[in-house]
Amino acid sequence: MNNSFTEGAILPKLLKFMLPVLFAMFLQSLYGAVDLLVVGQFGTDADVSAVSTGSQIVMTLTNLIVSFSMGITVAVGQRIGQNRPEDAAQTIGTGLIIFAITGAVFTLISIFGAGGLAFIMQAPEEAFALTKSYIRVCGAGFLIITAYNLLGSIFRGLGDSRTPLIAVGIACACNIVGDLLFVAVFHLGAAGAAFATVIAQLISVMISFFIIRKTKLPFAFGKANLTFRKPYARIILRIGTPIALQDFLVGISFLVMLAIVNQIGLTASAGVGVAEKVCAFIMLVPAAFMQSMSAFVAQNYGAGHTDRAVRALKSGIAVSVFFGVMMFFITFFRGDLLAGVFSNKPDTVGDAWDYLRAYAIDCLLTCFLFCFIGFYNGLGKTKFVMIQGIIGAFCVRIPVAFLMKHIGNGSLFLIGLATPCSTILQITMCFAVYFCFVRKRTDSVSVPE
Secondary structure: OOOOOOOOOHHHHHHHHHHHHHHHHHHHHHHHHHHHHHHHHHOOHHHHHHHHHHHHHHHHHHHHHHHHHHHHHHHHHHHHHOOOHHHHHHHHHHHHHHHHHHHHHHHHHHHHOHHHHHHHOOOOHHHHHHHHHHHHHHHHOHHHHHHHHHHHHHHHHOOOOHHHHHHHHHHHHHHHHHHHHHHHHOOOHHHHHHHHHHHHHHHHHHHHHHHHHHOOOOOOOOHHHOOOOHHHHHHHHHHHHHHHHHHHHHHHHHHHHHHHHHOOOHHHHHHHHHHHHHHHHHOHHHHHHHHHHHHHHHHHHHHOOHHHHHHHHHHHHHHHHHHHHHHHHHHHHHHHHHHHOOOOOHHHHHHHHHHHHHHHHHHHHHHHHHHHHHHHHHOOOHHHHHHHHHHHHHHHHHHHHHHHHHHOOOOHHHHHOHHHHHHHHHHHHHHHHHHHHHHHOOOOOOOOO
């Protein structure tokens, strides 16, 4: 496996790595969207609301795992860049133990705390039991969900973005079949969508392990590496914990926004659920650059090629801006067509489009923010990433959402504006730190945390 990012033309290498990540994220978004699409066509508004609220909770916990696993992606990438493959192997072994424990804890939280989570989210009364059922079923498979996401993070750290793409493709295909079977044929509604999700990821993990055994790694990896070693654990925790904490708290802020919307009514709840699925698609390009940038910058930073890391940041932003402008026009002016894919109910589609117009504005901003986040994560300077994310979420997004609910007569567009308002502040902070970084950089990187 020769996936070095430390030499050659930057943009072609970055795009070659990013495109499989983009396709994998597209399939991952499709994976989650199929649940809502099938439930929207064959279920009730209560089922749609349950999948919307329940999946948001499960996604928040899943994103916590994915964010935390960025500690492995960056640590492994830096050690590959430093030509220390054995340290990379031990980092992976220690990480597997850490995440097995994490997955077990999340399983217990989801199974025994499903009712409390649904209550906290202000799930509409008509959808409360269905929401609880969805969370419980998905929670029972959290060890599988953890393994599924961890494998992708490990291979991206090695510079391999194709294996995660194969894994996601398998899961997506299985999930589509499962949704049609459990929801359309057996009419199990939200619970059927949850069953399909867990079973699909189980199949994907099993096949992924088979692929891994047939893949030539840049180091030997065996049972001896599956030991918990404090030095490697400290590296993973130092890098991954700030990212995970930031993403978790940002996720909480979006859950608060959803809880605000849930108080408006069932149709609004379903509409925002549809809009969130659409958002997963319109944000794909900057999100793919964020993940790719982390791995690309990590290898170059580990090898001491800081200039290449900076040029990669600029290249990623340039490409992301192009797609961000396109997504703005499509979403702002024809968001009803996008929402109509997931629901055949006019009121739900109308509410979704109202909310999407605010996210269309955010499309013009995330092309900068996500690339910056990937850049700083790749440098291992994750404390700043955590700080800017938390400030944006709790000083802007939540207060603005509360304010708009009370002065906007329930307008989902005004509530949704809380997100681009937060992004503007975060971008400002990222630019300020970047200019300090450029001024102070000599032969080594010094980024304020």
